[in-house]
Amino acid sequence: MENILFDFISKYITLTEDEKNVLVSLNLFRSAKKGTILLKEGQHSKESYFVLKGCIRSYYLIDGEEKTTAFYTEMDALTPHFVINKTPSEYFISCVEDSILTVSNSDMEAEVNSKFPKFELMCRKLSEELLAQQRIDFDEFKTSSPEQRYLNLLQSRPDLIQRVPQHQLASYLGIKPQSLSRLRARILEKKS
Amino acid sequence: MENILFDFISKYITLTEDEKNVLVSLNLFRSAKKGTILLKEGQHSKESYFVLKGCIRSYYLIDGEEKTTAFYTEMDALTPHFVINKTPSEYFISCVEDSILTVSNSDMEAEVNSKFPKFELMCRKLSEELLAQQRIDFDEFKTSSPEQRYLNLLQSRPDLIQRVPQHQLASYLGIKPQSLSRLRARILEKKS
């Protein structure tokens, strides 16, 4: 299990055996059942997650309705995003499937950063990369229709469509479940 | 003019006079007329911009139509986002108004980072902050209708609505100019 984490880290920096051991000793690993809520609206957690296996999602609860904004699957990193305003979280994080994660908080990160300065470098590279990807995703969302967004998702993350309930997918695409059903029917009709 | 830049930097790290002088000696400052295109689709520039005065925007050209994805005004930093795929830019950057900018490329950044390691820290903090803000903006976009997005923009960046042509604003909101006109008329009607 650790190997997935080390494979991920090795994309950014090279670790010695000693450094790997320090990481393992931190007891980062946690498994969580489908449906487990990792973060509730209003909590002020600074936990970061890295998905080793499974799928987690972030969502807002607006007028009693869940609005899913992101899915994180194997090798995805989720850092909470209320760094700026420092107000409590306005969103939830929960497990779509039984999952195995690493969980770290800012204290642990500070500790590791001070012991191994190259972690600082990894953090910078990672957040730059996440920022770039986030911008690309946002641009793509803004410049396409719900139908195009669905077709793009079919290309880029076909597994999600199988793994995730339709109503969560729909709100991720910015539409209602009924519209997703209709849209899928429309696409099938076009093909024939 | 330099002071705006130093004020911005001081939010992240503290600079000595020597360090400030090095920055000034780099000749970062450039002014650009309204309409100037700073980056064209297909170019492979690694320039970063920081807006001291004026307004610049990024946009895609899709089926002959401009799709504006972001506006950057005073104190905003724009880092190009094809860090990952390393393919040429798929979007344009141009000046909405006569603007004064600082322009830096990755070579210059590497030079400054090696001379003053604390710049590395600033870059990390900045990209973490930008990532957080980007996520918040994306979430807000996804969870609201065009009308709500317009009302939110009216709250959060009222200056944009004055400074920016309507058709650019419309595509920034993800709709057509005609729909923005109609939507504004609808809002006015509701108020009365």
Add this chain to the structure above:
DNA sequence: CTCATTTCTTAACTTAAGTGAACGTACCTA
């Protein structure tokens, strides 16, 4: 100042998403 171009608004019509309701299926659980 005038002409041409661009930008913005309005209107009529089309298309697609939102809404509310009904129905079938699968999955729990008592």
Add this chain to the structure above:
DNA sequence: TAGGTACGTTCACTTAAGTTAAGAAATGAG
């Protein structure tokens, strides 16, 4: 096994955005 709940699909209807076109207003160049 029976009843309940959650989920997905379908339908009819409503609402809002896309499209096409026309005209008014602002901008810019000569």
